[in-house]
Every structure is written in structure tokens, then in C-alpha cells.
Amino acid sequence: MSKLTALSVKAAKEPGRYHDGDGLMLVVKSPTSRSWLLRIQVNGKRRDFGLGSLSKVSLSEAREKARETRALYASGVDPVLERKRKLAEMLQTPSFETAARAVFEEHKHTWKNAKHRAQWITTLETYAFPHIGYVRIDEVTGPMIRDAVISIWLTKPETARRVLQRIGTVLDWAHAKGYRDQEAPLRSVRKGLPKQPRTESHFAAMPYADLPAFMAQLSEKDSVGRLALRFLILTAARSGEVRLATWDEIDEDGKAWRIPGERMKAGKDHHVPLSDAAIAVLDTLRPLRAENNLIFPGIRKGKPLSNMTLTKALRDLGHGDVTVHGFRSSFRDWAAEQTTLPGDVVEAALAHTIRNRVEAAYRRTNYFDKRIVLMDKWAGFLDNTRSGN
Structure with a gap:
């Protein structure tokens, strides 16, 4: 039974806590500083919720707020997060959760892998939304992002990296939409996270479904x-x-790229079939040909592009957790799971040497014609505007 009445509340002027029952109390600090507080015990943990000042919230209103708060908690909803989420929805600038769902809706049709499509949003729902879902997208900071992934950074490293990458994608989308002044601060966030344990010596690769x-x-x-x-x-x-x-090195008529042996790991010439998409990249660079024989010239005249430039391109797009070399692994995984071409064709495309010396001595083909088909399929898969791949 409730212990407070309208008269007793009005008369409560001495500092202290005046209990109404079921965790609801009036906290009096001074005659002019009186507010409502609800205390709930869940799984052995105490949670306190402020319900407003007595000057604005009456006893009956405080009881109703307390009832609603208890009901939310009983249903598994954190009342504080729920309150902040609703407040964010009232504002023109979306919350992180609203923005993330908008990104998902815009991109989900381009992800042909159903498992990847489902995991993209569920990982954010599980690991990001409880921490930053209610926060306005322009107020999400580096420390908030770090706190969202730190609990799984060492125990679930691959999942944590993907969550971090997807948070970055949402923030970059918000920047492009004008909701944020800056892109995702992922580089500084990673600097503030502990080094993850290495389970394998493989180069970190982007899942081919994300490509x-x-x-x-x-x-x-x-x-x-x-x-x-x-x-x-x-x-x-x-x-x-x-x-x-x-x-x-480019055979434009034959749509091939001949890499001389001195630049190949195996020391042998390697012929690479060029898809229309690869040719299109070369066409974009063709105006630079008059002043440089290098297809991808560096900043300094006559000098090639540095390896760090490629790494920087990855980092700038929020993918600093994967390596440039890892795209070869992504290609290999895609070929194994999404094509029916023999493994020897894929290995030839990667210019891998045959470890069996006897087999290597008798092999007389480099599977060039089959690799044309393989690389065209790969280009089609990478181009998400094309269907049927």
C-alpha cells in the first residue's frame, strides 16, 4: 500500500528520502530541491531512475511513471535507453540506430549473399545499438565506438572488427548525408584498442560478400x-x-596483361586476362600515359605508387582492419564457393606455383582461356549493378 499522500508530500521539507512503496521515493535535498526517484532491483543489481522534479511531477504522475518504468524493465527494455531513443527520434538528426537501418535498407539489395545481409544488421543490433543506438548520429564519438566493441574485441575478434567496420560505414553515410561534420574516426579508435590475438598467420581479408x-x-x-x-x-x-x-605490358588487342618474370614471385612470366571492368580502369588512366610509362605513377615524377598509398585508400574508406594482399584470399574464397571451375584454374589465376614437382614438370597449360571466363565472372560479381552473378 502506498505510504505517501498529497498532504505528506507537500509537508516534506526536511532533507531525506520519503518512501511511497515499490521503490518509488521522494528525495528532498532542501525545501526547494525535491525530486522523484525510482529504485529497481534486477538480477541483484540496483538501478535508479529519476522521474522528475516535484514542481513538475505530482504524486499521481510519479506513480504512473514508476509503473510504466517497471513494465518496460519487466519486458526487457532499458527505460533509460528507451527514453533517449524516443528523444532522438523526435529530432531531425537521426539516432545511430535510425541511420544504421537506413543504410541497411539502401544497401541490402546489393548484397546477394543472404547470410551476409542478415548478419550486417543483426551484429549492430546485438553489439552496437545497446551502446550507441539512441545517440544522435552527429554526437557519436570515438570513445563511444571503442566502448561499444571493447567487450568483444579480444574474445570475438573477427566479429568485433566487422562491427567496427559497419559502425564506420554508418557514420560515413551520415557524413555524406550532411548529418555529421566528420567521417568515422576509426583510425584513432583502433589505436585505443588492445592488440588482438593472432590465431592465424594469414593476411586479414575482407569477406568476399562485402566486396x-x-x-x-x-x-x-x-x-x-x-x-x-x-x-x-x-x-x-x-x-x-x-x-x-x-x-x-598491356596487350590491348588481346585484352591481357603480361607481367614479366622478374616481377613475379615465381620468377616466370604471368599472363592475366583483363575483364571489361579492368580495361575501364586503364582507360581512365590513359591520359597519364603521355608523360609516364607507369600505369599507376606516384607523386614524384618517374616513381611508382607506394604500397602505403593502397593501404591508405583502404583506411580512408574505414577498412584498415584488412590488408591489400588479403583481396587475393577473398578472390580465392569466392572462386571456391561461387564457381564450379577447377581449383587448378584458380591457382593459375593467382600465379601460384605447383608444389608437386612431377606434376609441374608435366603441366603444359596455364588455363588462359578458362581464366578469361573466371575473371569475367569475378568482375561481374564485383559489379553489384549487374544481375545474374
Whole structure:
């Protein structure tokens, strides 16, 4: 039974706590500072919720607010987060959750992998929304992002990296829409996180299902670094092979790129079939050919593009957690899971040497014709505007 009455509330002037029952109390600090407080015990943990000043909230209103708050908590909803979420929805600038769902709606049709499509939003719902879902998108800070992933950064490293990457995608979208003055501060966030344990020595690779969206993002702006990275992904080549590529290595009629043996890891010439998408990258760079034989020239005249330029292109787009070399792994995984071409064809496309010396001695083909089909399929998969891939 409730203990307070309208008269007793009005008379409560001495500092202290005046209990109404079921955790509701009037906290009096002075005759002019009196407010309502609800205390709830859940799973052994105490939670206090301020319900407003007595000058604005009457006893009956405080009881109703207390009842609503208890009901929310009983249904598994945090009343504080719910209150902040509703407040954010009232504002013109969306909350992080609203923005994330908008990004998901805009991009989900470009993700052909159903599992990836489902995981993109569920990982944010599980790990990001409880921490920053209610926060206005222009008020999400680096420390908030770090706090959202720190609990799983060491225990679920791959999931944590993906959550961080997706948070960055949402913030970059908000920047492009004019909701934020800055892009995602992921570089500084990563600096503030502990080093993750290494479970494998493999190069960190982007899941191939994420690549069509990444290629679309990469194509939004043309720079030598971004074009080089697009060409590298389209050809599944190594960084050094791309950065040092020259125009006289390109067979325009045969739509092929001949990489001389001295620049190949195996020391043998490697012929790469060029898809229409790869040719389009070269066409964009063709105006630079008159002053430089390097396809991807660096800032200093006559010098090639640095490896850090490709890494920077990744970081600038919020993908500093993957490596440039890792795109070869992405290509290999895609070929294994999404095509029926033999593994030998894929290995030839990657210019991998045959470890079995006897088999290597008898092999006389480089599967060039089959690799034309493979690289065309790869380009089609990467181009999310094309259907049927």
C-alpha cells in the first residue's frame, strides 16, 4: 500500500528520502530541491531512475511513471535507453540506430549473399545499438565506438572488427548525408584498442560478400591510389605487380596483361586476362600515359605508387582492419564457393606455383582461356549493378 499522500508530500521539507512503496521515493535535498526517484532491483543489481522534479511531477504522475518504468524493465527494455531513443527520434538528426537501418535498407539489395545481409544488421543490433543506438548520429564519438566493441574485441575478434567496420560505414553515410561534420574516426579508435590475438598467420581479408559494396564505395571517387586498388582486386594480382605495371605490358588487342618474370614471385612470366571492368580502369588512366610509362605513377615524377598509398585508400574508406594482399584470399574464397571451375584454374589465376614437382614438370597449360571466363565472372560479381552473378 502506498505510504505517501498529497498532504505528506507537500509537508516534506526536511532533507531525506520519503518512501511511497515499490521503490518509488521522494528525495528532498532542501525545501526547494525535491525530486522523484525510482529504485529497481534486477538480477541483484540496483538501478535508479529519476522521474522528475516535484514542481513538475505530482504524486499521481510519479506513480504512473514508476509503473510504466517497471513494465518496460519487466519486458526487457532499458527505460533509460528507451527514453533517449524516443528523444532522438523526435529530432531531425537521426539516432545511430535510425541511420544504421537506413543504410541497411539502401544497401541490402546489393548484397546477394543472404547470410551476409542478415548478419550486417543483426551484429549492430546485438553489439552496437545497446551502446550507441539512441545517440544522435552527429554526437557519436570515438570513445563511444571503442566502448561499444571493447567487450568483444579480444574474445570475438573477427566479429568485433566487422562491427567496427559497419559502425564506420554508418557514420560515413551520415557524413555524406550532411548529418555529421566528420567521417568515422576509426583510425584513432583502433589505436585505443588492445592488440588482438593472432590465431592465424594469414593476411586479414575482407569477406568476399562485402566486396561488391566496397567496390561501389571505391568507385565513388577516382584517384591513382583508388584506381590501382580497383585494378588489383579485379585482377587478383599482388601489390608490387600492380604498382610497377607499365603500359608496354598491356596487350590491348588481346585484352591481357603480361607481367614479366622478374616481377613475379615465381620468377616466370604471368599472363592475366583483363575483364571489361579492368580495361575501364586503364582507360581512365590513359591520359597519364603521355608523360609516364607507369600505369599507376606516384607523386614524384618517374616513381611508382607506394604500397602505403593502397593501404591508405583502404583506411580512408574505414577498412584498415584488412590488408591489400588479403583481396587475393577473398578472390580465392569466392572462386571456391561461387564457381564450379577447377581449383587448378584458380591457382593459375593467382600465379601460384605447383608444389608437386612431377606434376609441374608435366603441366603444359596455364588455363588462359578458362581464366578469361573466371575473371569475367569475378568482375561481374564485383559489379553489384549487374544481375545474374
